[in-house]
Amino acid sequence: MKNSLNRMYGLYLRHFFLIRNSFPRVMDLIYWPTIQITLWGFISKFFSMYSDYYNNTVGVILTCAILYDFLFRSSISFNMLFLEEIYSRNFTNLFIAPIKISEILISLILTAFLRTMIGLVPAIILTTPLFGISILNLGIPLFFLFLSLYIFGMTLGLFVSSGLLRFGPAFENIAWSTMFLLAPLGCIYYPIEILPEILQTIAKGLPLVHIFEEARHILVDGTVDYGKILNAFYLNFIYFFLGVLLFYYSFNQARKKGSLINVGE
Amino acid sequence: MINPIEVKNIYKNYSDKNAVNGINFSVSNNEIVGLLGPNGCGKTTTIAIMLGLLRASSGQVFIKGKDIEKNRIELLHKMNFISPYIELPKKLTVRENLIVYARLYNVSKLNDRIDYLVETLNLKDFLNQKTGELSSGQKNRVSLAKSLINTPSILLLDEPTASLDPDTGDFVRSFLEKYIKENTVSILLASHNMNEVKRLCSNVLMMKNGQIIDKGTPNELLTKHGQDNLEEVFLKLSRNEK
Numbered sequence: 001m002k003n004s005l006n007r008m009y010g011l012y013l014r015h016f017f018l019i020r021n022s023f024p025r026v027m028d029l030i031y032w033p034t035i036q037i038t039l040w041g042f043i044s045k046f047f048s049m050y051s052d053y054y055n056n057t058v059g060v061i062l063t064c065a066i067l068y069d070f071l072f073r074s075s076i077s078f079n080m081l082f083l084e085e086i087y088s089r090n091f092t093n094l095f096i097a098p099i100k101i102s103e104i105l106i107s108l109i110l111t112a113f114l115r116t117m118i119g120l121v122p123a124i125i126l127t128t129p130l131f132g133i134s135i136l137n138l139g140i141p142l143f144f145l146f147l148s149l150y151i152f153g154m155t156l157g158l159f160v161s162s163g164l165l166r167f168g169p170a171f172e173n174i175a176w177s178t179m180f181l182l183a184p185l186g187c188i189y190y191p192i193e194i195l196p197e198i199l200q201t202i203a204k205g206l207p208l209v210h211i212f213e214e215a216r217h218i219l220v221d222g223t224v225d226y227g228k229i230l231n232a233f234y235l236n237f238i239y240f241f242l243g244v245l246l247f248y249y250s251f252n253q254a255r256k257k258g259s260l261i262n263v264g265e
Numbered sequence: 266m267i268n269p270i271e272v273k274n275i276y277k278n279y280s281d282k283n284a285v286n287g288i289n290f291s292v293s294n295n296e297i298v299g300l301l302g303p304n305g306c307g308k309t310t311t312i313a314i315m316l317g318l319l320r321a322s323s324g325q326v327f328i329k330g331k332d333i334e335k336n337r338i339e340l341l342h343k344m345n346f347i348s349p350y351i352e353l354p355k356k357l358t359v360r361e362n363l364i365v366y367a368r369l370y371n372v373s374k375l376n377d378r379i380d381y382l383v384e385t386l387n388l389k390d391f392l393n394q395k396t397g398e399l400s401s402g403q404k405n406r407v408s409l410a411k412s413l414i415n416t417p418s419i420l421l422l423d424e425p426t427a428s429l430d431p432d433t434g435d436f437v438r439s440f441l442e443k444y445i446k447e448n449t450v451s452i453l454l455a456s457h458n459m460n461e462v463k464r465l466c467s468n469v470l471m472m473k474n475g476q477i478i479d480k481g482t483p484n485e486l487l488t489k490h491g492q493d494n495l496e497e498v499f500l501k502l503s504r505n506e507k
Contacts, residue, residue: 096316
């Protein structure tokens with residue numbers, strides 16, 4: 001157990017040193033979420049003033065924007081940790097070190113959280129003085145919504161990293177586009193009823209809909225439906241389990257096909 | 266007595282080619298075995314299979330008597346690898362890279378080990394410099410330090426002196442000679458530098474088209490093929506001259 005923690009800590013340090021050594025890298029982590037949330041803050045303000053649906057619910061769009069950005073950043077963070085090894089041609093060194101796949105995954109999941117929070121915390125803090133809104137208004141359920149989104153972000157990261165393992169850097173573009181592919185079905189800024197019926201059925205199979213519907217429900221109606229939060233968790237665990245299986249499968253396929261050797265830009 | 270490295274009848278077939286065709290060899294304690302052959306002959310594939318990076322189509326690799334396929338993580342603790350084709354994270358300093366790999370290999374007394382390697386490989390002057398800012402020779406010494414961080418008893422070297430100036434190349438070769446005298450280690454050295462192979466290796470394996478086509482001590486090969494140096498033996502075998 002102690003050895004296992006030591007190895008996971010080693011992999012965490014690899015990324016911690018990378019972030020600590022580069023001020024532009026830290027700025028880059030903070031810059032995009034801040035821009036994104038500020039932009040949505042103004043849009044949210046406009047809608048709250050001129051829309052019946054959002055009347056008197058100033059923070060709904062902005063809160064959903066923050067939740068979506070959290071999901072986006074966590075997924076990208078996980079992918080970036082993997083891509084960093086490819087960019088630096090360190091992939092082979094990592095996989096000839098005696099670190100188990102499970103240890104790599106746990107370490108990356110925890111490190112991705114740190115990377116996500118570096119970007120998101122300043123942006124969240126800014127929302128109060130700029131727009132008079134605090135995401136903390138969601139109360140205790142906020143923790144469950146964040147946790148659920150984080151699990152889904154990691155799941156997407158696992159799917160993309162599996163592709164990177166198997167196909168190498170050529171899969172990078174997919175890494176950047178996964179979130180945009182799911183966003184329309186996630187019903188982040190609008191209720192699920194907006195979608196055509198067939199897409200509603202598909203969307204209900206994603207945890208995102210349940211999370212964002214519930215966030216809006218809490219903010220608009222002031223009540224919490226833990227059933228919906230639980231639904232999101234059930235779906236999350238299924239996808240996460242599949243993601244882990246896919247990662248192991250891709251690792252074995254990569255060992256068979258030789259794609260772990262000399263992976264680089 | 267079991268040899269630390271035993272490669273038994275390894276095959277690696279891809280859909281379009283056979284990269285390795287039934288190779289067998291062993292490396293004993295405190296021995297450096299040279300692996301020679303033209304580009305694409307299967308040297309890197311063989312090393313990748315030995316490291317568990319690649320799964321053989323058939324055959325087995327035994328490290329310290331254990332099958333690498335079944336005991337990959339356990340055996341990787343005792344092994345390490347250096348190649349000019351893989352690098353350490355460029356944005357981390359030399360010390361940070363050594364700390365990371367010391368942790369990944371569960372090195373006890375991490376600071377002592379790093380200090381020893383810094384001293385032995387003369388890394389002190391650039392220890393706090395980013396690895397990407399170093400010269401090729403300095404990077405090579407850092408990679409060598411990383412490959413020795415866990416005091417490996419099995420060391421796989423893939424062209425460790427490629428693209429180095431003669432002085433740095435000689436430093437690495439002298440270091441390896443000293444290291445093998447002071448430690449219990451088995452080394453497999455893939456190289457295109459025939460003088461290096463003659464100087465360091467007690468046995469040489471000549472590979473071509475995924476097969477070992479000849480083997481012996483450097484002097485045995487010279488006598489057998491009636492040549493003055495290993496380069497001529499290499500050219501003769503790789504061009505398939507009689």
